[in-house]
Amino acid sequence: MIFTFFRYEVKRSIARRKIIVLAFFTLLIGTVPYIGLANLHHALSLIPTSDYPYLWVAGVFLPQGLFIQFTAILIAAGAMSEEYEQGTAELLLSKPVTKAEYFLGKFFGGYSLIAFIILLNMVLGVVSATITFGQQASLSVLPGVFLAQAYAALLFFTVAFMIGELIRRSSLSYIFSAALFFTSTIFGLYLTVIYTLTGDVFYKHIQLYIPSSPIASLPLLYVNGSLPSGVASLLSSIEGLAGGSVESSIPFSILLISIYFAAAFIVAFVFFELSDVSRKVS
């Protein structure tokens, strides 16, 4: 029965056309930077030719910090709340199905879409880099990068899913979830700046625990050893822009994501189990 709701959620998201718009933007993000770079000869001269086989990282990692997270929020925040607003949850749950089946099906259905967006972005990035800069190297890390990015996206996906369930209003859920994400990202940037200026490790420690840190760190930490130093520093700059921290470790990042995920998931599930599924008129 979980799979029934899984498929239903995928279909619902596609019907809302958000996913199509997001896939279109993924296409733009995955291809336009390469087309631009290939045509801007001045910018191209700044990149050493030895780094050309690693330029796939730009397409794969650039959207990770902001675009992918925001996409996750867009998909998750409406997954439950839209059903309440439209009154459609009542009908689905009036059948001999459990709330847990409905909840899990919708959660994983929505999550599969964000995983698809990550995969699409990755494929487009690599293909575009290959077309514009020739054969790409170290592609064997891609499956691991995919898993790391998908796992990282779980954090804000679950938080937005929880907010959607608690508030049960789609537009408010989008605003709250996005505000939480951007606040965390901007706060992380501030803390990085303060730490760099003052050298006080207290700020660095706080930064390590905020939710935007592990999601930025995990995929980068995974590929760090596999790339030339020039490419790795380019990635660090991207990561810095996203307000995260690489001065962490893979296990710590996984643990932190897991804690945030588990907390948000449990709160959403318990709230859903204990509350009525009545129609909310927006």
Add this chain to the structure above:
Amino acid sequence: MRPTSGSVRIRGLDPVSEHRSALVNVGYSPELPNIQTFLTPKELLALTAEELIIPKSEVSREIKATLEIVGLTEYTNVRVSKLSKGMVQRLSIAQALIGSPDLLVMDEPMIGLDPAGAAHFRDVFRRIAKERGGTIFLSSHIMSEVESLCTSVCMIHRGRMLFNGSIEETIGNVLGSTFLIVEADPVENCLNSIRTIPGVEEIRKENDRTLELKVKPGKDVRPDIAEAVIRSGAKLFSLNYSEDLLERTYLEALKKGTNF
């Protein structure tokens, strides 16, 4: 929805703690047919069939038969967003009927239906009750609808049950009488002879050729009245029980403010 007090049992099962087993063979059509607009009737019924765990080999046949019952065969593959309000209401009833449940909970099922559609569904409900021997809970504010379809009635006002029982019983208990409408011409000719019929308590002249008779419940006095009218030399056009008896019962119960 969790109960604030009291309890409900479906075949002895608690629909809150034993949700899945209690809702097997239960069809529900909500008051507002909030159906996912991106689905087609066929897709919605297929989704419902999956929820009901109807064997895959039977799904197509079930969908076809159900859409035929509700008169939506032509719209099998049309998106819900393109259907009229009445069609969506039909679809809402269809998703309740699929899988042949023996207990139907229909919340205002006639809302949005045209007169032909409402008449069609009255027939459908009667047929289901007769052929399947199941129970249909019909929630409605249209008293004539309830009176023409239901065998038992339960009236609720502000969360309080005013009465519960068979329609005849309820009307008798609350009103203490029943009402007959006599259409005859000239109506004056038969007034005196009707007044003498045992069981007739009161006569009210509605217009030049219509009388409303208040009669004691229990005994059917219609043959006596028909005879009296004809003997008086008047022409008898119609002789029926009043169609708004349930509405009168409800208003009377509200006025008295006690349980029956």
